[in-house]
Amino acid sequence: HVHLVESGGGSVPAGGSLTLRCDASGWTHSHHSSGWFRQVPGKKREGVAVIDNDGTTTYADSVKGRFTISQDNSKNTLYLQMNNLKPEDTAMYYCAASGYPGTIGHRSPLPLWTIWGRGTQVTVSS
Numbered sequence: 001h002v003h004l005v006e007s008g009g010g011s012v013p014a015g016g017s018l019t020l021r022c023d024a025s026g027w028t029h030s031h032h033s034s035g036w037f038r039q040v041p042g043k044k045r046e047g048v049a050v051i052d053n054d055g056t057t058t059y060a061d062s063v064k065g066r067f068t069i070s071q072d073n074s075k076n077t078l079y080l081q082m083n084n085l086k087p088e089d090t091a092m093y094y095c096a097a098s099g100y101p102g103t104i105g106h107r108s109p110l111p112l113w114t115i116w117g118r119g120t121q122v123t124v125s126s
Helices: none
Strands: 003-007 010-013 018-025 033-039 046-051 057-059 067-072 077-082 091-098 120-125
Touching: 003 091, 018 033, 018 091, 018 120, 033 067, 033 077, 046 067, 046 077, 057 067
Parallel strands: 010 120
Antiparallel strands: 003 018, 018 077, 033 046, 033 091, 046 057, 067 077, 091 120
């Protein structure tokens, strides 16, 4: 069975930082595209950052320059370093993995992302 487990969420003031972590079992992040998505109640889930299997990274415009996606292949772990957090970053953050053989980026359709974690909440206060 494949499992993705997120951790690292929490509550921080605006301007603060958090590092999200996604540990995988039964799956190798580096062989596929992996990404971070977020969702606010009542809104569509949106792509935040993706690292494709060729190492290409893409980011939503709203987080460029503040968030960094990376992976530690030795630990099979995906990270999202979030700096200078803003109240509008408040959301449930999900880790996802895609079996799609090509590069897909953060704007790819959600059905391409076949494996999801349960999410970790990030709350940024003003």
